[in-house]
Amino acid sequence: MSATRERLSAALEGLAYEFEAPLDGMTTLALEREVLREVCLRLKQRAGFEGNTLVTAVDHFPAEPRFEVVYQFLSFQHNDRVRLRVRLREADAAVPTITDLWPGTSFSERECFDMFGIRFDGHPDLRRLLMPQGYEHHPLRKDFPHHGIEPDRLYRTWDKERRKEWEAAR
């Protein structure tokens, strides 16, 4: 057992999780949404993971549970990383936010929400990050067509409204 695993086992004592061995060799934990916040809290306070480097998701469409949210954390003092994986069903694609523990995850969570439509409950400002506000779809979902769904709809609506105003002002 590596030093990282030992440290994690000690920090996460009493919580439900499983170690996994992905091909890239990074220490990986698979866990349920219910324990996610507690695990993150302990990672930060007991296992010395000061930084979050990544929050993203994987879409396993059409398998169910469809989504998998992936977190990666970095420990500066121990010079190692850990990855968390949480599987989510499509009907209830939501996880608790961790922005209160690592404020920097705010943007990653917004991006993940924008691209996959996964809600981060408790996020202080869960707006889209990349796509325009008011866009209705989530482009990185596997059932999203390559050319998009009416990509110009928002622009055309804006244009029509504007022209209506001009007409009224004339």
Place this chain on the structure above:
Amino acid sequence: MGSLNPVESGGDLGFLATRVDFLVNWGRKNSLWPMPLGLSCCGIELMAMIGPKFDLARFGAEAARFSPRQCDLLVVAGTLTWKMATAVRTIYDQMPDPKWVIAMGVCSSSGGMYDSYAVVQGVDSILPVDVYVPGCPPRPDAVIDAIIKLQKKIEREDPLGRLLHGPVEKADTGSGQLVFQPNEGVLKSSLDRHAHDPESRSAGVPLGTLIAERPRGHTEVRP
């Protein structure tokens, strides 16, 4: 007054009208003020073009201004996304007439390699374009060539007729159809109607009908 209009008078122009047109066009074409709209990598070539090596000042178009109110040439240099499209269209609307547009690079001409949900498939989906410059990115020489072509186009315009008869109603619905442009001097091919544009696609107008059905304005090609 209509006798000054080259179309109505069948090309029989008064001496004064031709000279005034010539003078105004000469002034306009040699003092284009570009609005540099560097949206991505093409913007770097645009800077090179304005800089000392390629020296756009030789063509009178080096006075780049970052306020659309002072510009008459919009150079769309880069990948235009639908999110940015409202801003670009607003900039275009803020420019005073007469104004011209160069689509620099394949991205702004046709979407280029970004055949995706986020990218406008050619800025002619939202603006009337005068000159398209292919290349990824086009060399500064290519864009200078586009400016020379634009100058030739401006030479053939009819500012006096425009002044006397008022600006023509633009058929610029932003639908990418490019039926008629206010400053049009060069006949365009029917292919200018953008194939990717959903409105022109769903309109069901077969390619090739646009030139014949184009309304005849007072700016026409002169021999």
